[in-house]
Amino acid sequence: MSAILKRAPAIEGWFTIDDEPALLGNRCTTCGTVWFPKSSFFCGNPACDGSEFEEARLSRRGKVWSFTDAQYQPPPPYIPRSETYEPFALAAVELADEQMVVLGQVAEGVTVNDLEVGQPVELIVEPLYTTDDTEYLVYKWKPIDGAPA
Numbered sequence: 001m002s003a004i005l006k007r008a009p010a011i012e013g014w015f016t017i018d019d020e021p022a023l024l025g026n027r028c029t030t031c032g033t034v035w036f037p038k039s040s041f042f043c044g045n046p047a048c049d050g051s052e053f054e055e056a057r058l059s060r061r062g063k064v065w066s067f068t069d070a071q072y073q074p075p076p077p078y079i080p081r082s083e084t085y086e087p088f089a090l091a092a093v094e095l096a097d098e099q100m101v102v103l104g105q106v107a108e109g110v111t112v113n114d115l116e117v118g119q120p121v122e123l124i125v126e127p128l129y130t131t132d133d134t135e136y137l138v139y140k141w142k143p144i145d146g147a148p149a
Contacts, residue, residue, distance in 0.1 A: 023095075064093060065093060065101050069089045093141050125137040125138065
């Protein structure tokens with residue numbers, strides 16, 4: 001009998017891991033500008049001197065703006081999923097509501113041959129690595145089957 005693993009985000013505060021995961025950004029209370037990842041030092045809008053922010057749950061869907069693949073193993077702190085490095089796809093996604101571009105890995109099993117600019121995708125979470133009692137998750141982009149590009 002195997003133990004049930006606790007699930008946790010690999011980067012605390014960047015995204016949720018619930019049934020409908022979402023990226024977590026900030027919204028400036030002065031000008032309404034939204035950005036990701038969160039920071040609490042200054043507004044993401046260079047024309048605003050706002051210094052008070054609220055957490056913003058960002059769009060779960062967007063369209064591929066650009067994409068590539070990582071043919072080489074990134075240096076530490078990257079944690080490879082297997083002993084032999086396997087290339088993976090990355091996508092820059094323009095979020096549906098915010099119209100900002102967020103970079104992230106693409107879902108397991110999706111390659112650059114499966115991607116095209118303008119393709120609709122949604123945010124998911126997948127395992128990055130596991131310890132004795134915890135499965136650490138990262139956000140990724142997954143193409144939406146049957147959706148128009």
